[in-house]
Amino acid sequence: MRMPEPDAGVIARRREIVSALRAIVPGEGVIVDESELRAYECDGLTAYRQLPMVVVLPSTTEQVSQVLRTCKEMGVKVVPRGAGTSLSGGALPLADGVLLGMGKFNRILDLDFANRCAVVQPGVTNLGISNVVAHEGFYYAPDPSSQIACTIGGNIAENSGGVHCLKYGLTTNNVLGLEMVLMDGTILRLGGRHLDAGGYDLMGIITGSEGLLGVVTEVTVRILKKPATARAVLIGFPTSEQGGDCVAAIIAAGIIPGGMEMMDRPAIHAAEDFVHAGYPLDVEALLIVELDGPPAEVDHLIGEVERIAHSKGCCYSRVSNSEEERLAFWAGRKAAFPAVGRISPDYYCMDGTIPRKALPLVLQRMNEMSEKHGLRVANVFHAGDGNLHPLILYDANKPGELEKAEEFGNDILRLCVEVGGVLTGEHGVGVEKRDLMNDQFAPVDLEQQQRLKCAFDPEGLLNPGKVFPTLHRCAELGRLHVHKGELRFPDIPRF
Amino acid sequence: MTVTTFKPETAEQAAEAVRWALSEGEPLDVAGTGSKRGLGRPMQTAYTLDLSGLNGVVAYEPEELVLTARAGTPMAVILPMLAEKRQQLAFEPQDTGPLFGRPAGQGTLGGVLACGLAGPRRLSAGSARDHALGMEGVNGRGEIYKAGGKVVKNVTGYDVPKLMAGSFGTLTALTEVTVKVLPAPEDTRTLLLAGRDDAAALDALTRAMQSPHEVSGAAHLPADVAARSGVRGVAGVGGAATLVRLEGFGPSVAARVAALKEELGADAVLDREESLAVWGEIRDVAFFCPHPNPPPLGGGGDLGNAAAAPSPAQAGEGWGGGNDASLLWKLSVPPSDGARIAAAIRDRLDADLYFDWAGGLLWVATPSADSAPAIRGLLNGSGHATLLRAPDDLRASVDVFQPLPESLMALTRRVKDGFDPRGILSPSRMYAGV
Numbered sequence: 001m002r003m004p005e006p007d008a009g010v011i012a013r014r015r016e017i018v019s020a021l022r023a024i025v026p027g028e029g030v031i032v033d034e035s036e037l038r039a040y041e042c043d044g045l046t047a048y049r050q051l052p053m054v055v056v057l058p059s060t061t062e063q064v065s066q067v068l069r070t071c072k073e074m075g076v077k078v079v080p081r082g083a084g085t086s087l088s089g090g091a092l093p094l095a096d097g098v099l100l101g102m103g104k105f106n107r108i109l110d111l112d113f114a115n116r117c118a119v120v121q122p123g124v125t126n127l128g129i130s131n132v133v134a135h136e137g138f139y140y141a142p143d144p145s146s147q148i149a150c151t152i153g154g155n156i157a158e159n160s161g162g163v164h165c166l167k168y169g170l171t172t173n174n175v176l177g178l179e180m181v182l183m184d185g186t187i188l189r190l191g192g193r194h195l196d197a198g199g200y201d202l203m204g205i206i207t208g209s210e211g212l213l214g215v216v217t218e219v220t221v222r223i224l225k226k227p228a229t230a231r232a233v234l235i236g237f238p239t240s241e242q243g244g245d246c247v248a249a250i251i252a253a254g255i256i257p258g259g260m261e262m263m264d265r266p267a268i269h270a271a272e273d274f275v276h277a278g279y280p281l282d283v284e285a286l287l288i289v290e291l292d293g294p295p296a297e298v299d300h301l302i303g304e305v306e307r308i309a310h311s312k313g314c315c316y317s318r319v320s321n322s323e324e325e326r327l328a329f330w331a332g333r334k335a336a337f338p339a340v341g342r343i344s345p346d347y348y349c350m351d352g353t354i355p356r357k358a359l360p361l362v363l364q365r366m367n368e369m370s371e372k373h374g375l376r377v378a379n380v381f382h383a384g385d386g387n388l389h390p391l392i393l394y395d396a397n398k399p400g401e402l403e404k405a406e407e408f409g410n411d412i413l414r415l416c417v418e419v420g421g422v423l424t425g426e427h428g429v430g431v432e433k434r435d436l437m438n439d440q441f442a443p444v445d446l447e448q449q450q451r452l453k454c455a456f457d458p459e460g461l462l463n464p465g466k467v468f469p470t471l472h473r474c475a476e477l478g479r480l481h482v483h484k485g486e487l488r489f490p491d492i493p494r495f
Numbered sequence: 496m497t498v499t500t501f502k503p504e505t506a507e508q509a510a511e512a513v514r515w516a517l518s519e520g521e522p523l524d525v526a527g528t529g530s531k532r533g534l535g536r537p538m539q540t541a542y543t544l545d546l547s548g549l550n551g552v553v554a555y556e557p558e559e560l561v562l563t564a565r566a567g568t569p570m571a572v573i574l575p576m577l578a579e580k581r582q583q584l585a586f587e588p589q590d591t592g593p594l595f596g597r598p599a600g601q602g603t604l605g606g607v608l609a610c611g612l613a614g615p616r617r618l619s620a621g622s623a624r625d626h627a628l629g630m631e632g633v634n635g636r637g638e639i640y641k642a643g644g645k646v647v648k649n650v651t652g653y654d655v656p657k658l659m660a661g662s663f664g665t666l667t668a669l670t671e672v673t674v675k676v677l678p679a680p681e682d683t684r685t686l687l688l689a690g691r692d693d694a695a696a697l698d699a700l701t702r703a704m705q706s707p708h709e710v711s712g713a714a715h716l717p718a719d720v721a722a723r724s725g726v727r728g729v730a731g732v733g734g735a736a737t738l739v740r741l742e743g744f745g746p747s748v749a750a751r752v753a754a755l756k757e758e759l760g761a762d763a764v765l766d767r768e769e770s771l772a773v774w775g776e777i778r779d780v781a782f783f784c785p786h787p788n789p790p791p792l793g794g795g796g797d798l799g800n801a802a803a804a805p806s807p808a809q810a811g812e813g814w815g816g817g818n819d820a821s822l823l824w825k826l827s828v829p830p831s832d833g834a835r836i837a838a839a840i841r842d843r844l845d846a847d848l849y850f851d852w853a854g855g856l857l858w859v860a861t862p863s864a865d866s867a868p869a870i871r872g873l874l875n876g877s878g879h880a881t882l883l884r885a886p887d888d889l890r891a892s893v894d895v896f897q898p899l900p901e902s903l904m905a906l907t908r909r910v911k912d913g914f915d916p917r918g919i920l921s922p923s924r925m926y927a928g929v
Contacts, residue, residue, distance in 0.1 A: 114701055114831040115855075137707070159650045166647070172654065173625045186902050193829035195617060195855055196661075198879035198897040199907055199925070201624050204657025208650045225707045248558035254581055254678035254744075293709060294754075297747030353646045355559050385648040386559070422644040422651045429651060440651060441641070448640045448914070449653050455909035467652065480636055480916055482517050490515045492508040493548065495500040 001048065001431055003465045006096040010076055014053055017076055021056050021098070024066040029104075031055035040081065040099050044146070045089040045432055047348075047402060052079065052093035059104040061179060061187060061217040068215065068462075069185030071098055077461050078183070080211040082123065082154030085146040087349060088430025090158060090210050090466060100215060102153050108132050109218065115193045117176055118223050122153025122216045126160070129221060138223040141168035144426070145334070153216045159208030161426035163259040163333075166384035167292075168224070170426070172207040177220030180206060182213075183457040193220060205452065210428050211463040213456040227292035230258060231302055232329045235309045236283030236316030240264060243285030244359040246312040247383045250289065253308060255301055257384060258292035261333050264363065266378035267340070267391070268332075274339035277332030280316040287383065288329055336380045337391065344376070344393035348405045352416030353425035356386045365415055366390060373408040375401075387425035388416070414439050429467045437469050446470075451477050498524075500543040506631060506639050506670035512544055513668065514637030516919050525664030525921045527567050527603035531610050533595040535663050535924040536895050537887040546605060549670050557582055560647050561628065562676045566605025566669040573604050583679040586623050587614030587774075593784040594823070594884060605669040611661025614778035615712040615740065618704075618852045620677070624660035629673035632659070634666070635915025645673045658910075664921040665929065666914040680742035684752045685712070685770040686761035687728065688737035693717065693834045696737040697854040699759050701830065703739045704853045706758060708751040712740030713853035714777050720849045723782045726773040728765050738765075740774060777851055783823055783860040821847075821860040822885045824870055828878035830855040836873050843869045867893045896925055 010017070021030045031037060032054055042049040058064045071078050077097035084091050093099045105121035108128075112118065113136050118129055126147040129140040143162035144150055150160065155171045156178070168174070177191035190206070191197035206213055237243040243262055250257065263271065263286045272279040279286055287309075291301045302319055309317050320326035332339075340347045354362055363379065370377045376393040390412055394405040413423050413433060417440045423433045437446060446468060453460070454474035464471060501523075503509040516523050524538040528547045532538075547567040554563045557580040564573065570588065577583050589612040592599045613622040629643035642655035659667060688699055696715040703710045714737075721729055721736040729736045739759065741751045752764055765773065776782065828836055833854030840846050846861040859870065870880050879897035882890060899907060904926070911929045914920075923929065 112831075113705065115829050116704060159654070161648060161650075169621065169625065170648070170650075172657070173621050182906070186906075188903055188906065189900075190903075192877050193831075194827045194878040195852060196611070196622060196827050196879075198827075198881075199899050199903065200666075200910055201611075201657045201661055202903075202906070202910070204624055204654050204660070208654050225705060228707045251560065251678075252558050252580075254681065256678060293743075294707070294747055294751055296750030297744055300744055300746040353644070353648050355556070355561075355646055357556070357559065382648070386646050387648045421646050422649040424651050425646075425648040426650055433651075437652070440644075444638050445640045445642060446652075448634060448638070449642070449655065451913035452653055452655070452658075452910065455906065455913045478912075478916065480517075482917070484518055484520070490501060490508070490511040492512060493502045493504065495502065 001435070003050070003094065003431070004471065006094065010096040011053060013074070017074060017098070018054050020070050020074065021054065021067060024070065025056055025058050025063050029057045029059070031057070040084070040093055040101070043081070043084040043086040043089060043091040045087055045092070045430065048089050048092050048431060050093045050095055052099035053096055055099045055101055057101045057104055061181065064100070064181045064215055064217055065185040065187055067098070067100060068181055068183050072183050072185070072459065072461060075461070077464055079463050080157070080215050082151035082157070083125070083149050085150040085154065086158065086428060086430060087351070088424065088428040088432040090428050090430040092431050094465065102151070102215070105153070105217065112193060113138065116223055117193050117220050119218065119220045120152060122156070122219055123151050126150050126152055126155055133223050137226050139226050140221055141174055141224055142171050152219050152221065156207050156216050156219060157209065157211045158426070158428045161387070163261060163382060166260065166382070167256050167258050172204060174222045175203060175207060175219065176222055178203055178206060178216055179218035180214040180216045183459070183462045191220065210430060210467050212453055212467060213462065227258065229295045229298050230290055230292035230326060231298050232288055232290040232320045232326045233302060233305050233309070234279070234316070234318045234329050235287040235289065235314045236280045237285045237287070237313065238283065238315050240285040240363050241360040242313050243287055244356060246287060246309055246314065247356060249308045249312060250305055251384070253304060255304060257289050259288065259290040260384035261288045262286065262381040262383040263333065263336065264379040266376065267336050267380050270339040270343050270378055271332035271336050274342055275331045275335045277328050279332050283316055288333055333380065340378050340391045340393065345395040345397065348392040348394060348409055350388070350390045350392065350409050350412050351424050351427035352413050352421055353385065353387045354416050354419050354421035356383065358419035358421070362388070362415060362419060366412060369408055369411050373404050375405060375408055382425070385425070386421065410436060431466055434467060435469045437467070447472070447477055454478065498541060498543055500545050502545040502548045504548045506549070506633065509544065509546065509549070509668055509670055510633045510637050510639050513633050513635065513919060516542060517635070517637055517917055520917070522919050522922045525668045527606035528569070528601050530592050530597060530601040531606055533884060534591065534610055536927070537890050538921060538924060544668055546668060546670070547603060552576065553671065557676070560676055561645055561673060563629070563645055563671065563673040564604050565671050567603045570602045570604060570607060571600045577676055578679065581679050582676045584626060584674065585616060585620035585677040586626050587616040587778055588612050588623065589614050590779050594780055596785045604674070605672055608660050608672055608674070609662060609664050609669060615714060615774055615851050618713060619709070619711045622660070624657045626675045627656035627660050627672065628675055630656045630659055630669055631671040632667035632669040635917060635919045639670070643673065647675050663924045665911060665924050666920065668920060682745045682748045683740065683742045683767050683770040684748050685765035685773065686739040686741070686752065686756055686759060687732070687763040687765055688759060689732045689762040690734040691737050692735070693837055696735065697830070697834045697850065699737055700739065700853040703755060703759060706755060708741060708755045709743065710739055711742045712738065712774055714738045715850040715854070717849060719847060720782045724773060724776055726765070726769050726776070728763065728769045729773050738773065740770060780823065780858050782849065783821065783847065783858065821862050822864065822866060822889070823883045824859040824861070824866065825881045825883045826857040826859065826870065826878060828855060828857065828874065832877065833857060839873050840870065864889060871897065
């Protein structure tokens, strides 16, 4: 993975840049000491590391604006960072760039239960929002597995999901308003406590833009009343195909479960060995189906789901009859990643989405790839929405194995695209999948996306080297050759 | 003005039309069947790009919750097809035809997305943009490009399909769209509170929304509006009607109706037929249509529209604000501001209005041609007001969409420039010069 060539001219001006930043953010808000910079050298994708030129930790919107404007004037690149939990390298620093840490934006600004929203600073954690509204019985719905640590600002950058997003939506479906700063220092407000921001849906573009368009400084999110109750069913199948059929039949019956997760045999065994959740070990596929809502609904649907499961040939089924039991069902799934970590020195987590009907084919091809690359793979799967998380097991200490794991991962993602799916369902493109973008998109598609980037950041200074495999200058992208009269009158039906 | 209409049947033909327009410097009015031509600023182009020839469902897989169709596919085809599999577009797209004195059921899927139309369930299920998954279209450079995907969960690249929702054809001529579809509720009931004033009604709606009963519609019809309903259980109240919709599986709806009726002190429960009818009226603003055209009782708004055949784009040419003298405003505000804003509007203008989205959406009909300053002056920078229906000349002189702060307007222009640098695609439909 190649990052943009560091600009030696910028690095040579480091002292000047640092003193300009210190004029904006005083005291300990500007970090230059190498041992302190070390804390920022990578995010959740630890295979890639790079010390930033300097870290700045502003605490007000005005400071963010000045930092960005100053960097733009000095021609310096900026990488924004929340909690650094990205799994795709979205916050990977640049040797010639300023790392803009948003950790000091950690205040809750307003809880507005009448309008069912919360206004927070972007450095507040995802779970932190749910915690501060819990006393009124509310919560914030998207729940990425890193929710203890990840920040809402980072969630906006990545359009984070979680196990409940089939029913409750991704981040983008739960954000009402944003304050953000453009690379030139312009402060914008989009949306608010009302529905639908006026004008173009820029909030829809910012959400999931991986820190390439602007830096979010305030967020208004929708909060929901907690479902009155939740129960889960654990269902085992002799084949993954039957598991997939069961998921399709549940959805065809009009049921959108709060969560619907699937694990394959290696993942089931790893999880069971680790947390002893009581999972059956003689099944090829295990489903956890959680129904939430009013008790009358949950009881009704549990019955429906069990009926469907039996009609699809399940060989194991158990319904949670207490909150304790429900949490035990989830304990194995939630511990799946560390459980796999116990049986292998390292693992590499992938994140493609496929049309669910392609699951048997994808699993079969993945097994073939596993043999070809000589690496094991365990699968956990957000079954409701087709989001696969294959975990590739490898040992970084064995020379060449990381590269093999990456190769295997790339093969899996290309397969996802080949069967009609996409490269990433929730982790983002970042640096990790950047060079695969050409497998999903044609050059004309990516150029259109980059022209959108040009509208926000014409010099390409904000988080360059992420998402797009090839960087183009905006002037080059904007060029349009039109020769008057050269095209004949189009030969299409007209009136 | 003579208008020439291009009616491509393939994306490549649509691109060819745009490239021709580009070479001639001739802007195009991008339209489907033209059923929403009354929305936005009036177009004054000599050429129309009629996308209704791009017609047909490409893939519909109920179990994948995904529908891909060519952009000009009529809603009158889409909705019954989904209904047959007991699915729906959960954002409850409005049918704006009757609002402009046209028949119902004429819109296209691309038009619904491009205009970002959503109904009462916007409150709980999101808007058109929340269900836009993928797209293919022609940008103002005459290039066919695609964005998003054909699966329900995808974060690969910028979420351009969302940007298309509510861009009124000013960024891209859509040729194919992929949307998320969801199960249709098995049952629907509506709690009715009779005779509440605005403040008490909105307070009840807020409490309903704060309950765990998964309310999917929360509207308040003041007495004079409720009286216009074609639903006996609503008009027969003889006063204001406050409505709370509960949808889902039968046993769940029954339990929630019982619980919430008690909690809110509701006076009546509307059955499924009456519920479908009144929420169809609320969705399509039937109370302020020039020729009241409520959906047939019991048929449901969506399916009732299915019979009408779409008409070609030129049928809508020059059509402006309808023969109803009243202007129609759509205000999106923080729900807790709804009652205050309504009171101030009544104080300043001769106006009829009602509330949806638990007080966060106000539909205001007024004969006052200079109502813009009065209405926009009430928003305090929070929310937005759209002049949804007005004669052409007024829509040309008054800001139809809420004016944007200059910094946001500048970004909006740059975004337009990124898709359509020469202003070929429906220029000035939303903002002058954009």
